[in-house]
Amino acid sequence: MRFDTIILGAGAAGMMCAAHCGGRTLVIDHARAPGEKIRISGGGRCNFTNMFAEPANFLSQNPHFCKSALARYTQWDFIDLVNRHDIAWHEKTLGQLFCDGSSKQVVAMLVAELERTGAELWLHTALKDLHKTESGFALEVEREGQRQALTCRALVLATGGKSIPKMGATGLAYDIARQFALPITETRPALVPFTFSDGRFKPLSGVSIPARLSNARTSFDEALLFTHRGLSGPSVLQLSSYWREGEEITVNLIPDLPLLDTLRDQRQNSGRKALSTELARHLPARLVEALKSDLPLDGNLADQPDAKLETLCTALANWRLTPSGTEGYRTAEVTLGGIDTDALSSKTMEAKSVPGLYIIGEAVDVTGWLGGYNFQWAWSSGYAAGTAIAARTPAP
Template structure:
């Protein structure tokens, strides 16, 4: 069977690409259903894009690579598509957009777009062999126990990265890229919780508060969540993409709280109160109890000099922690790194030295922040490749 285009991966990028390729298109995936990461995202409501998506929200060895695709298919273009399909949505914090109802609506929208474009979908299908031909590519695939020989002019790698292997994630895109001499940058888990081998935060599991997490490369003001294994929450997931092994992070537990002024004023009005009691008015009490084991907090407010209060503020705003590691690909939302952008065209996503071979989405060394940015990269890069293929 001969196709104009075969797309490996029925995820966000692959389905988006299939809707724009034109010609005879086949999408292949080993999963039982398409768009599984879409389905589970955003608590089942899919944080499908971000109102503020732009190049600054993406990590890559080449920070300029994503600009072209993001500019030619923006968040507003995808929002318009969602609207045309009658999907109601709402904005949460920091420009994050979610379905009012279910993430399954986004999956169905993409399937409808694929149907409109005439693309075929084969699920429960595994690639067994792949080679380059003069006309394009030849594949041997196993579809539910039956062997098929396929050929195509264009091959699109849209199988994602290594994150969440229990959903079937593999490094297939990287293996195929290397088969055709495309380079692959170092990869690691990103948007992932930090772990501490000593279990120091077990007693705080479930405690959450606004915080600022930072290192020498970036800083994020979002919620922090203590877990039985370490630290999680949006601020942690964001910083994990910028974290290097054995590196200390800084935690500010009071980023927008004028705690010095509050404590000093209360010292005048109610100096007999225990310092820890007053702190528990502004921070979770379980956290105060934990911190009291490491930071001087004894005595009443009246016993605290301005210098002592300043020392306390410094300890709470400059808490240094060194994670043992992260939860790894098991819970990572994305894979950092991937197919080297130096080997791809930023306009078409085509391999520079392998005509007809394209790479899109998470498989590429472009990784977005938490908050809908990675989906936007999937839409933008999938659209870029699809339009380039349709124009050939």
């Protein structure tokens, strides 16, 4: 069977690309349903983009690579598409946009868009063989127990990275990249919780607090969540993309709280109150209880000299921890690193050394922050490849 374009992967990037390729396009995926990571994202409501998306929100060995695609298909373009499909949405925090209803609406929208252009979608289809030909690519797939031979002029890798293997992630794009001698940067789990092997935070599991998490390179002010394994929450997930094994992190438990002034005032007004009781007005009581073993929290406020209060506040603002590791790809929301951008055109996403091969989405060494940025990269890179393919596809 001959196609103009075959897209491997029916996720966010793959379906967006299919909606813009033109010609005879086929999307194949080994999953039983399209857009599974879309479906589970955002607590089932899909954080589909971010109002503040810009190149500074993305990590890559070449920080300039993402600029072209992001400029040509912006968050406002995707919002316009969502609006045209009458999908109600809202801004949650920090520019994060979610569906009012279900993330399945975004999946249905993308399927409708690719079907509108005449693209076909084959699910539960496994790639068995792939090689380059003079005119494009030859593939062998297995579908419904039958093997089929396919050919295409353009081939798009949209199979994602290694994150969340229970959703079917396999790293297939990296295997194909190696087959065609394309370089791959180091890949790591990103947007992932930290773990601590000593189990120190088990008693605090479920406690959440606004915090500032930092390392030597960056910091993030968002919620921190204690878990039975370690630390999670938005601030932790954000910092994990910038963290390396063995590195110390700093947790500020009072980033926007003038705690020293508050304790001094309360010492004047309620000196008989226990220091730990007053502290529990500003921090979760379970956290205060846990900190008693490490910090001087005994006595009443009236008994605390300024120097002791200053030491306490400094400790709360500079809690130094060294994670044992992360929860890995099992819970990572995205893969950091991937197919080296030096091997790709930033305008078309085509491999420079393999004409007709395009690579988009998470498979590429472009990784967004938490908060809708990785979906925006999927939309932008999918659009860039799709429109480039359409420009080269002969009219029927």
